Amino acid sequence: MLSQDRGWGYQDTHLDRILNSVVRNSWIRLDYMLFQTRRPGNHILGADDPMVDNERLPFNVSAGGTVIGQATVPSIDNIRLKNINGMRGTVGLMLSGGALEANVWGLKENSSKFLMTGLGAQGFGTTDAGGPPADPVFAATTVNKFGEPLGGEAFLYDHSFGARYVQDVWGTGINYIRNDANVGEGFRMMPILGFRYLEVNEGLFQTGVFNGGFDGVVDFGEDLNSNGVIDPGEDINNDGLLDLYVGGYEIWTKTV
Numbered sequence: 559m560l561s562q563d564r565g566w567g568y569q570d571t572h573l574d575r576i577l578n579s580v581v582r583n584s585w586i587r588l589d590y591m592l593f594q595t596r597r598p599g600n601h602i603l604g605a606d607d608p609m610v611d612n613e614r615l616p617f618n619v620s621a622g623g624t625v626i627g628q629a630t631v632p633s634i635d636n637i638r639l640k641n642i643n644g645m646r647g648t649v650g651l652m653l654s655g656g657a658l659e660a661n662v663w664g665l666k667e668n669s670s671k672f673l674m675t676g677l678g679a680q681g682f683g684t685t686d687a688g689g690p691p692a693d694p695v696f697a698a699t700t701v702n703k704f705g706e707p708l709g710g711e712a713f714l715y716d717h718s719f720g721a722r723y724v725q726d727v728w729g730t731g732i733n734y735i736r737n738d739a740n741v742g743e744g745f746r747m748m749p750i751l752g753f754r755y756l757e758v759n760e761g762l763f764q765t766g767v768f769n770g771g772f773d774g775v776v777d778f779g780e781d782l783n784s785n786g787v788i789d790p791g792e793d794i795n796n797d798g799l800l801d802l803y804v805g806g807y808e809i810w811t812k813t814v
Contacts, residue, residue, distance in 0.1 A: 591665065603632045604632075619714060627694035630697065642665050644727075645663065658734050660732045664729075665726070665727045668725055674697050677697055694716060698712040717769045719764075
């Protein structure tokens with residue numbers, strides 16, 4: 559049996575009135591965001607070496623007790639993340655004593671990288687004045703052993719070294735803004751209570767290559783027994799130096 563037709567005199571139900579009130583007193587807002595990140599870590603890409611005063615400045619490196627050149631430890635001082643685009647969406651509801659807002663926002667994943675240049679041999683043979691050529695230049699990543707500094711131990715790169723830093727940021731939050739209706743018009747300070755969540759995902763990728771070419775000959779490892787000194791038959795290119803091959807390798811770290 560059909561219910562009686564209420565016609566044009568139909569009255570809203572209690573639920574209808576609640577929904578209409580929510581629609582009239584709520585809002586949605588979209589904001590464009592532009593961020594910039596500078597010097598995210600200001601750290602060297604290696605461990606502190608107690609035998610070196612400042613790893614950022616050139617220091618002598620040796621193999622088998624013989625100085626083979628000068629090295630510096632790369633750092634991420636020059637990492638810059640510019641013009642990072644993002645969006646924030648906010649939904650709000652006006653209540654009798656204030657307003658309730660909830661938002662979620664995110665930034666586009668961005669990255670920055672650098673590449674060290676001028677590595678390897680700085681010249682071969684004697685100079686025009688008859689002196690020796692300038693010392694070879696290396697990039698070095700100093701290392702620890704079980705968290706303890708070894709002192710003087712490092713991976714060397716004479717062909718190339720580069721690093722890439724990646725950052726992904728997003729967040730969300732909810733706030734209640736108290737609005738006292740008894741306060742008159744003009745400048746007002748309204749208390750706010752809320753919760754905010756922020757997540758930052760970072761990735762640091764390092765790639766370095768050592769091929770022994772700093773002495774003019776590409777060597778693929780002369781320290782055959784890994785004792786750190788030149789033994790008979792190990793000086794393949796007869797340069798009097800122990801050329802260690804590290805090869806290309808990649809380190810990946812993630813911080814949340």
